[in-house]
Amino acid sequence: MDREEYVEAVLRAVESIPEGSVATYGDIAEYVGQGGPRQVGAIMREYGGGVPWWRVIRASGVPADEVGDEQLELLRADGVRVANGRVNLREVRWNPVE
Incomplete structure (x- = not known):
């Protein structure tokens, strides 16, 4: 998967997180099947x-410092x-497999 395809796959994955749910950066990388939390x-x-970026959060459950309050x-x-x-x-x- 090239960079452009990877970006599109990550953004599609984030778009599919339903309201009321969150995923970690690592969850998205695993779902897409490439990269890791830092790449995501x-x-x-x-x-x-x-995309609903606020639904992607650190594995600790704490938002990134630069977007914390807004997120x-x-x-x-x-x-x-x-x-x-x-x-x-x-x-x-x-849980995308449910």
Whole structure:
């Protein structure tokens, strides 16, 4: 898969995360079948503005520093419960095979 195909695959994966769910950067890389969390993060920074980027979060359940408040606000609007600035991944993690 070339870079352009990879970018498109990542963005399609993010678009398929339903409202009320989140995925980690690593989840997206695994779903796409290439790269890792850092590569997904780089794509989201560069190209993610047109997809529900706020549904992709660190594996710790804590948003990235540069988007933290905005991301948590958007997640709450999606119906995701946020406690102490953290999302409980066990409750809302996207499982694309369900």
